[in-house]
Structures are given as structure tokens and as C-alpha cells.
Amino acid sequence: MSEEAIRLVTIGRIFRRRWRLLAIVAVTGAIFGYGASLLFPPSYTTSTSVLLAGQWEERELLTQAEIASSSAVVDRAAGALDWSGVSGSELRDQVSAKAADGNIIKISGTAESPERAQKLSDQVAKQFVTFAARLAGEDTDPDAASGSGGSETLREKVAQTNRRITDLANAADPGQTVESVQARTELEKLRTSLQEAMKKLDEADPASNKANMVVMGPAVRPTGEAPPTRTQLIAAGALLFFLFAVIGHLAAARASRRLRTEPEIAAALGSALLGSVDVPGERSAHRPEGGGSRARIRRILGVDTRWDVPTPRMSGDEADRRVRYQRVCARLREKVPGPRRLLVVVPDGDEIGRRAAGQLVTEAKSDPGSSGRGYPALRVVEVPVSRPLVPDRGTETGALVVLSAGSWTAAELAGIAEACADARHEVVGIVLAGQVRARPARTADRPAEGATPTVAVGADARGGAV
Template sequence: MSEDTIRLVTIGRILRRRWRLLAVLAVAGALVGYGASVLLFPPRYTTSASVLLPGQWEERELLTQVDIATSSAVVDRAAAALGWSGVSGAELRDQVSAQAADGNIIKISGTADTPDHAQQLSEQVAQQLVTFATRIAGGSTDPEAATGTEALRKKVADTNRRITDLANAADPGKTVESVQARTALEKLRTSLQEAMKKLDEADPAANKAGMVVMGSAARPTGAAPPTRMQLIVAGALLFFLLALIGHLVAARMNRRLCTEPEIAAALGSTLLGTVDVPGEGRAHRPEGSGPRAWIRRLLGVDTRWDIPAPQRSGDEAGRRIRYRRVCARLRDQLPAPRRLLVVVPDGDEIARRAAGQLVAEAESDPSPSSSSRGYPKLRVVEVSVDRPMLPDGDTESGVLVVLSTGSWTAEELTGIADACADGRHEVVGIVVAGTVRARPTRNADRPPDEATLALAVRGPVTGGSA
């Protein structure tokens, strides 16, 4: 498991090397969001109508009116008044909501599939709330009983006018009878006024009835959330984040060995050095053709993203010196000239190219002299990491393992080491190959002597990795 996979540089590498895949997944997520907006969350429009409750109201009484506004008694009457085909009161109850606001105001919200329907629904529920509240304030739900108090007030008003007419018709003189008649009429008028005042104080409908709808509901100009655009953006963002998190989880669970000490420990041998292989545009692309391979190349998933970008290397002369140093360390490590197998994991194109260059350098060694025993004879063998198998050690007396970093797990390398032991081969060393960005050279066929001498004197021939 890698412990260095959640840095910002890792996320930037994913964005650079997997941008095609991430873009395709984001588009797919946008399409899923669009489909959800059409099938699961069609556009809905919401608007509100306000109802004013005059007088003094306690909080619990306001909450009671809120419950009444969304009750079946009000919503069913609103559904009957609207007369929408195929829409019942039970369905409208899910589309109506109410809440108490400051100033004894109840806001009734209606949600529908069109702006006009939302406006009509909220206004109709508000009207039905006012009508229903007026009826129950009079102590009965009967419309005739609800108007009894108002009729009584009209009769009292008519009686007052009749008293005035009688007072005016009486003898305008100053006789005792006329004065007594006017006094009696005024007492009757005063008694009626006091009785109506007491009736108004005792009647709850006089104090808390008279609800008023405060104008028409505003026509909604936009859909209620989640809108279609919000669902599209949310789908694209969700798929993008899931793809990014998937890459990070895969990198976190990656068990491929990326450091030279880990590779050496898995194979149970020593590291002879590192060599450079010029990167090629198709060096890391798996072979294959057909629609699936074409799609993988189109999305950019045919190459690994978690490999660091290759560094810029020197010229061809510097790279060849690294190979010569590895061959020199092999020569100094072996007691006598020997023939070695160069084992390359099957599918490791970088290691295969490095092994070929090692063989070429070993064959280009001049004839052994008294001061040099000559480089070992090398033969490249590719083995499968699933079931590694090597030939018996009859002609070759050792193995040189060449592989690239970040490609193989410890279990796979241990299997190669066990296969070497089964074939009676000793792993004499390990060479790690890495890709570099090659620079154009003026003379790549033969390195100049000055460059060879300059690089050769930097350190001893034997020792650590080059």
C-alpha cells in the first residue's frame, strides 16, 4: 500500500494524464442528472399567498390556523374549486404548505408543474382558508348559521333608524308626554347599543374573524430547487469526484514496489546500478488492436498515470557509460568470466530495452587483457510473472535481473527469485531501468573520448548505483 498518494502533486498528475477519462465521466454524469430531472424530478414551481389575521392572536392559535390551512377540509375545497382533471385533494395536500410569519400573517405556498397552476393553487387555498375560518369562528360550519350575527347587527341598525324616526315624529313641543316619549326612545337606543357592545365582546367571530387575503400570489419566474441545471451540474460533479477518488483509492492500494531497496529485498540480491532508457511515445502502451484498444487509447487509460514524469537525461554518451559501469561491476563481482542469464519480466518493455542495451555493451567489450578479464556473456530471457520458469543452469551460471520500478509487487518478484533457485541459478545482481527524456545529440553513434573520461573519473567503478 502506498503512503504517498494524496498529495496535491498526485491529484495534478491525475488531472493531466486522465483528463480525457474525467471529461467523459463528467459528461456521463451530466446526462444522468438530465435524465433524473426529466424522469424523477420534473420542474416544479412554487409561489406564496399571504393571509392577514387581524386582532390579538396567541402563538398556539396561529399554529392552529397553519394546520387548518393544510388540512383536508381546506385543500379538498380548493381542489374542487380549481377543477383540475386527474388531481384530487389528497395529491394537492402534498403540494401545499403553510407557515406563520411575523405580524399575524400566514404564508401559504403552493407547488405545481406550471407557474400558472402554482399561482392558482396558493390563491385558492388562501381563499378557502378565509372562508372556512369565518365559518368556524361563528361556532358552526353551516353557512346560514355563520351569517346570523351579521343579520342581527342589521336588525339593530334598522331599529335605531326606526327610533330616530319615531323621535322626530313625536310632538316637537315641550309637553310632558313628548318629553317622556323622547326620553324612553333614547333609553331604548342606549340599551340596544350596550347590548350589541356586549355581544361583540362575547362573540369570538367579532374579534378574530375577518381574515383577509393580502393580494394575489406572485407568478413564479423560476423553477423550485432542485432545478434541471442544478441536477446536471451535480451529476457531472459527482461523477468527476467519484472518478478522482477511485484513482486515489487505487493508488493507495497499489502494492507495486517503487524504491530500489524494496526491489533488492524482494529478490534477495544486491543492486548493481540504475540505467536510463529514452522514453518513446508508445513505449508504455500495451499491444493490441480492435475497438476496446482504440477506446482505451482514446481515453488515455492504456498508460499508467501513477508513474512520475521522466526526467531529462544527458546525451547518449552519458547513458552508455551507465551501462558500461553495470557491466564493469558484474565483471569485478564474478571470480572468473561467466555466462549469465538476463531475466526480464514479461511485459516490461522498459526492462527489455535496457537488457538489450546491456547485451550490446557486453558484446562490445574489447578482448580480455592482463588487466581486464572481459565482460560476462549475457543472454536475455523473458519470464512470466504468473508462472515463472527458467532453463536449468547448464550453460549459464548466474542470473542478472533487469526490471523497471513501479511495475511489480513483492510477491511477483519473490516468485522470480524462487524460479531462479529452482533452475539452480544464483541471482548475482539487479539492474533497475527507468525512462528519461532524451536530448538530441550531435554525435550519437560514438561517445567522444573527452565525455567518457569526464564521466569515468567521477567515482569508482564498483560501488553503489550509478
């Protein structure tokens, strides 16, 4: 697993074999999300639109948006609202403004209730219009009033001048002399210049700015909470914890140092592989033994069995499985000639290896050969991998290691090999046990209980090497 790519089948295996743990982790994340929602009370957001009539450049609209959310406007809104315990600095975090399409400034307000959010947005929009008008020169102070009066007086003077020009043009010599034509032409040029000047004055008049900035109705009272809502926080917590659990499983599998391939296992034990055998699958094959509350909790969570073990493949019936065991015994007989006794070393906790070792002992007892060429006598011993200890050499003159792939690290297997060497046992071979799904037993053409199939040693029942 440490060198394999992460595939969908791996994710599916986590879901199938760790669904209880993932469900509990997701519920825990939902509880954390609910707790976070209690720390952040619900809030409501609504907005008010202010229309800026006329031609506005983009940078000017951005400037107006900054003014709408500035402290000068928000502080005035806070003073007008006069909410107890709420200052302008606190409201500044609850007010935002942005320039929208169509020369519109959208002012948003956020509060703990729909009513307050509506009042906040409306009041900030009102204060923004008033403040913008003051910036443009519109105010009610005496100076502004006198400025406005001066503009009206100037317009009256221009109107009087236009009337006087008309009178002069009418009083000019109606003849077609050069002097009369030039006089009327000059008077018309003067009238045109005055009209253009008044047009520019009207366009630059600050008094028109206030009329060009209009609040487009009151804010709509919000009906739902502003994100993140309590439901969103609960869902986000459950999803986040769920993803962390899945990623944690994948990271642990990638960092696993358990040996899975035959060459790695053979190199760690320093011996040759005699073959591989099949063990019919059982629910407790990868489940550690033991009791107590801790074991019960592991069973409830579904972590008492390994998830990273591949799905057992379909095997033949019992006769096919016996062929593999008999081939291993035959190779063992060729490797260790004569009537010898061997220890079958199984790592403690390897249920698949223990069952395979028991079947090997059974097959070794059903010796089809002569007494001089029979199978070696086997005795099974389970060795703890934490502090491996193998019985000293006595009647047994060698050790056969039986284990399942993907269960032990190189250091653990090296420790077993060293324990065998300390007890003066030579590791004569290795047998790998794999879990399979059994098929129904044959009803016909089944080999006899003690018969040895007439197949070449080194090939499985379908002709492949074991």
C-alpha cells in the first residue's frame, strides 16, 4: 500500500470496512459545528441601493462606495440609530458597500435581528446621501445659502442681458449696410456665448448633486440568516471530520511498513519461499483476540479488523486447497530428507498463519510415502513479535515460518529469524498464507482423503506456480 497509487477501490474499501468509525467521526464533527454555532450567534443581512444619476467613471463609483462604508458615514448612522451598547466602531464591521452595475452603490448591513439589519441599511444609505451632498458643497449653513443666492442673481443678470441684446438687435439699423449686419452678428455671438456659459454653470452647480443621488426605496427585511448558518456549520463540521478520517486512513496506509511481496518477506527472514497456501475466509481472521472494555469499544467502532487487506479472491474447493498444502509438504520433504522434526513458527496474532500451520500439520500426518521418505513431523509454536522467543533445539532440527502477507514489518520478521538462530534452529523455508473465499466442496471426482494428486511439484491446480 505504501507504494501503490490511491484508487477508488481503496476509498470504497475504507467506506465498507470503517463505516461505523466514519459515521461516529462525522457525528462528532457535527457536534463541534453545533458548538461553533453557539459561539457565533445568528446574523441577518440586507441591503439598500443608492442610484447615482449621470455619467460616472468606475474609479468615481469605487470612491463613493468607500465613502458609504467610511467611519464618517457609519458614525453618523450610529448616532441616529442610538442603539444602546453599540458604537460606530462596532457598526463599521457590520456595514459594507460596493459599486454595482448601472451606477448603483449597494449598501449592506448585518445585525442580530432582521429589524435591526433593515434599519441599519436604511440609515447608512440616508447618511451617505447627506454626507455626499455636503462634500459636493450642498449644506444649509449661511455661506452655502449665500452661494446659492449668488447663483440665482447671476442667472437673473444673464436673463436681463439676453433681453437687452434682443432690444439692441431690434433697434439696430434694419438696412443691409455692412455696419448693421456686423452689429447684429456680434450681438448673436454674445448671446450664444452667454448661453454656453450658463449651460456649463448649470452642469458644475453643486446643488444638482443631491438631486442626482437617490435612495432606491427601503431595504427589504431579511427572512433567513446570513451565512454561515447553524445548519451550514453543522454540515461543514461533519464533512470536515469525515474527510480528515478518510485522509488519516490513507496516510496511515501510505506510511505502513508491513511487507506484502514474497521477495521482501523472504529477504527479511533470510530463507526461501516454499509456497503459498489458501485459508478459507472467516470474519475473525484479521480480528485480534482479547476481551475487556477496550476490545468491545474497538468492535463497536469496527476497528478490530484491518481495512487495508484486499478483498479475498475466490478459490477452488477444499480439494484444490489441499493440493497446495500437499505440495508444500512435498517440497519440505525434498528440502529436509529423512524423518526429521521441525518447528512451525507462527507470529503471535496471525490468525490466518495459525490456521494454515494447523492444516500443514494435518497434511504432514497423512504421510503417503514410506517411512524413510515421509513428510517431516511438524509442531506449531506461536512466537510474539514484540519479544520473539523460540524453544531451544531439542528433537526439532529446523524451523518453518508460516505467516500471512501484509501483516508484519521487516524488523519484526528479522526479529523472528534472529530468535530462531538463537535457539539453533535453521529456517528451512517460508510459507505464505492468504485468505480466500471458499467454493462448495466437490461432489464427484474428489481425491481420497490421504491421496496425493499426480501433479508436478511447483504448479498449482490450474498450472500456475504457487
